[in-house]
Amino acid sequence: MLEKAPNGRVSELLNTLDKALSAGDVERAVALFQTDCYWRDLVAFTWNIKTMEGQDQVRDMLKARLAETKPSKWRIADGEDASEADGITESWIQFETGVARGFGHLRLKDGRIWTLLTTMSELKGHEEPLGFDRPMGAKHGADPNRKTWKEEREAEAAELGYSRQPYCVIVGGGQGGIALAARLRQLSVPTIVIERNERPGDSWRKRYKSLCLHDPVWYDHLPYLPFPRNWPVFAPKDKIGDWLEMYTKVMELNYWTSTECKKASYDEKSGEWTIVVVREGKEIVLKPKQLVLATGMSGKANMPKFEGMDIFKGDQHHSSQHPGPDKYKGKKAVVIGSNNSAHDICAALWEAGADVTMVQRSSTHIVKSDSLMDIGLGSLYSEKAVEGGMTTMKADLIFASLPYKIMHEFQIPVYNAIRERDADFYKRLEKAGFLLDYGDDESGLFMKYLRRGSGYYIDVGASELIANGSIKLKSGVDVKKLTEHSVILSDGTELPADLVVYATGYGSMNGWAADLISKDVANKVGKVWGLGSNTTKDPGPWEGEQRNMWKPTQQEALWFHGGNLHQSRHYSQYLSLQLKARMEGIPTSVYGLQKTHHVS
Ligand SMILES: Cc1cc2nc3c(=O)[nH]c(=O)nc-3n(C[C@H](O)[C@H](O)[C@H](O)COP(=O)(O)OP(=O)(O)OC[C@H]3O[C@@H](n4cnc5c(N)ncnc54)[C@H](O)[C@@H]3O)c2cc1C
Numbered sequence: 001m002l003e004k005a006p007n008g009r010v011s012e013l014l015n016t017l018d019k020a021l022s023a024g025d026v027e028r029a030v031a032l033f034q035t036d037c038y039w040r041d042l043v044a045f046t047w048n049i050k051t052m053e054g055q056d057q058v059r060d061m062l063k064a065r066l067a068e069t070k071p072s073k074w075r076i077a078d079g080e081d082a083s084e085a086d087g088i089t090e091s092w093i094q095f096e097t098g099v100a101r102g103f104g105h106l107r108l109k110d111g112r113i114w115t116l117l118t119t120m121s122e123l124k125g126h127e128e129p130l131g132f133d134r135p136m137g138a139k140h141g142a143d144p145n146r147k148t149w150k151e152e153r154e155a156e157a158a159e160l161g162y163s164r165q166p167y168c169v170i171v172g173g174g175q176g177g178i179a180l181a182a183r184l185r186q187l188s189v190p191t192i193v194i195e196r197n198e199r200p201g202d203s204w205r206k207r208y209k210s211l212c213l214h215d216p217v218w219y220d221h222l223p224y225l226p227f228p229r230n231w232p233v234f235a236p237k238d239k240i241g242d243w244l245e246m247y248t249k250v251m252e253l254n255y256w257t258s259t260e261c262k263k264a265s266y267d268e269k270s271g272e273w274t275i276v277v278v279r280e281g282k283e284i285v286l287k288p289k290q291l292v293l294a295t296g297m298s299g300k301a302n303m304p305k306f307e308g309m310d311i312f313k314g315d316q317h318h319s320s321q322h323p324g325p326d327k328y329k330g331k332k333a334v335v336i337g338s339n340n341s342a343h344d345i346c347a348a349l350w351e352a353g354a355d356v357t358m359v360q361r362s363s364t365h366i367v368k369s370d371s372l373m374d375i376g377l378g379s380l381y382s383e384k385a386v387e388g389g390m391t392t393m394k395a396d397l398i399f400a401s402l403p404y405k406i407m408h409e410f411q412i413p414v415y416n417a418i419r420e421r422d423a424d425f426y427k428r429l430e431k432a433g434f435l436l437d438y439g440d441d442e443s444g445l446f447m448k449y450l451r452r453g454s455g456y457y458i459d460v461g462a463s464e465l466i467a468n469g470s471i472k473l474k475s476g477v478d479v480k481k482l483t484e485h486s487v488i489l490s491d492g493t494e495l496p497a498d499l500v501v502y503a504t505g506y507g508s509m510n511g512w513a514a515d516l517i518s519k520d521v522a523n524k525v526g527k528v529w530g531l532g533s534n535t536t537k538d539p540g541p542w543e544g545e546q547r548n549m550w551k552p553t554q555q556e557a558l559w560f561h562g563g564n565l566h567q568s569r570h571y572s573q574y575l576s577l578q579l580k581a582r583m584e585g586i587p588t589s590v591y592g593l594q595k596t597h598h599v600s
Contacts, residue, residue: 013113015074018072034112035054037058042118044104045061046061046590047590049550053405053544065589068098080092088114100124105398129186130186157254160190161254161284165287168190170294178255179223179572187580189580192254194275194277195256198257201241202241205241208323216234218382218392234460258279264291272289290559292560293512293561300506301504311484312497313485314500319504325349329352331498332355333346333499334495335501338360343462350470357473365445366426375414375421380398396569396570404531425463428467450531451533451537452530453529485497507600508528509562511600524555526554526597527547528547532547550575
């Protein structure tokens with residue numbers, strides 16, 4: 001029998017799917033999926049971020065959502081061809097729903113759907129003014145009441161939040177708040193970003209002096225405005241701060257600096273938030289319909305409590321407060337913790353001439369930056385990938401198309417290869433006493449990040465200093481107490497100290513909801529981040545998606561946004577569309593709203 005080419009196979013399947021869904025024939029549609037299938041939907045069908053795993057979950061979702069979603073026009077995406085490798089046929093796809101246009105990705109195994117990604121690209125009738133639809137800018141003709149762009153911007157700034165309420169308030173103007181606000185601006189959703197720092201970009205500027213991005217440039221672009229081709233691979237923190245500051249200006253954001261959100265409460269009846277902010281010393285009450293907390297998943301410091309902290313005579317602070325190494329030349333520094341911040345801070349202190357000891361309480365996953373770039377990210381986010389025609393949008397969508405449930409299976413071989421390539425390096429680290437791990441199931445850095453957001457260091461040099469003893473190491477011990485001038489460890493060791501840095505990580509983002517709204521709301525919403533993988537610091541049950549991120553929560557009109565630059569860029573699209581739809585009164589019945597299993 002003549003085998004069909006990949007395009008033919010995909011088109012035939014999409015036609016059958018189209019017909020089954022248009023006819024409301026759920027069973028016929030479900031039969032097109034493998035039994036071990038995954039359908040990941042970013043807002044298009046579910047008004048949620050949700051992965052349906054297996055035919056039963058696909059059936060359940062379709063039964064609940066098909067009638068309202070009204071999907072149609074399934075086809076191979078314009079200008080794309082399906083391809084085949086190792087028995088898997090892959091294709092970019094397009095489709096429409098009653099209210100939106102969608103883009104997605106499909107993988108077929110034995111002629112049936114193995115993975116399907118459906119994402120909402122734009123709402124019909126509310127498209128972003130891009131390309132042919134870009135704004136004119138100039139107003140040709142004559143108008144005695146003509147207002148310049150500058151005057152219009154000033155009028156908007158004077159009015160929004162005072163005589164006119166924003167639809168949305170974003171608390172937190174780091175890269176997360178900024179990327180989301182840029183998208184909302186393009187969608188004409190009146191939005192104010194509240195930021196307590198003096199300047200956009202300060203959340204990076206205020207971190208320790210030596211910090212450079214740990215992720216490479218190809219992974220870090222912001223929406224609409226990619227970094228130029230001469231941008232460094234790993235941007236220094238102050239440079240990224242400047243980029244963010246420039247971005248808020250050119251993207252015309254209503255960005256309130258030196259403004260702190262003090263409290264917020266939601267009136268269920270009116271569907272309105274009351275948000276108290278202090279702007280340059282003056283209290284202002286905002287009344288938006290939607291509140292987004294973009295306050296940072298690396299923002300709520302976990303400060304440990306040890307006996308004797310109150311009598312310690314030297315400097316002590318959380319890593320987020322660490323000013324940098326300059327005043328510690330010739331001093332004795334003890335850094336508690338062994339993840340990214342601990343390593344960066346230890347290395348910078350050593351470079352500045354301090355005597356540094358790292359206290360490693362439990363094992364850490366280490367991956368060399370160049371190995372991560374070559375083997376981990378290279379195929380999607382690298383100069384080579386760009387040369388080969390990979391775009392940021394496609395890379396993000398391919399990433400998004402891999403179901404979380406089986407993602408570790410793809411990651412394990414990557415980290416096995418890295419272990420082999422860097423075997424010598426790992427051996428030397430272990431010889432120095434460093435406790436290594438590769439994740440609970442050996443799936444490495446990215447899964448650790450998705451599951452718990454911690455537990456690793458991307459090595460840019462500090463590991464060598466540990467291996468050769470320049471940074472001293474005490475591992476497998478905890479802090480017992482502090483004295484006036486030292487840290488006493490659980491094995492009885494006394495480390496004289498002028499400085500103690502607690503590089504002890506960050507708490508769940510619902511802690512921000514507790515601070516700003518109430519403990520009740522924080523508990524109702526529950527833990528933010530993690531997949532429910534039942535691995536260390538990511539308790540089950542299985543969620544299938546990041547808890548509470550970029551999607552509806554148990555608290556109406558409360559949203560969490562953030563993550564690394566890649567996630568901020570990618571998921572801000574779906575969050576902005578969810579907010580825009582609500583503003584326009586488009587029905588947004590949420591399918592599969594997550595339940596709360598853990599409060600922190
Ligand atoms: C040492 C270190 C290195 C990192 N390296 C990378 C990297 O290489 N790549 C990467 O993508 N990510 C990296 N991250 C993760 C990084 O934290 C996030 O990517 C980034 O900061 C998240 O941006 P955000 O906007 O979500 O949060 P943040 O940048 O933390 O911004 C939150 C903002 O909220 C403001 N805020 C909080 N509460 C209030 C309030 N009540 N009122 C007003 N404003 C408030 C804060 O001032 C802050 O500016 C790193 C993190 C750390 C700690």
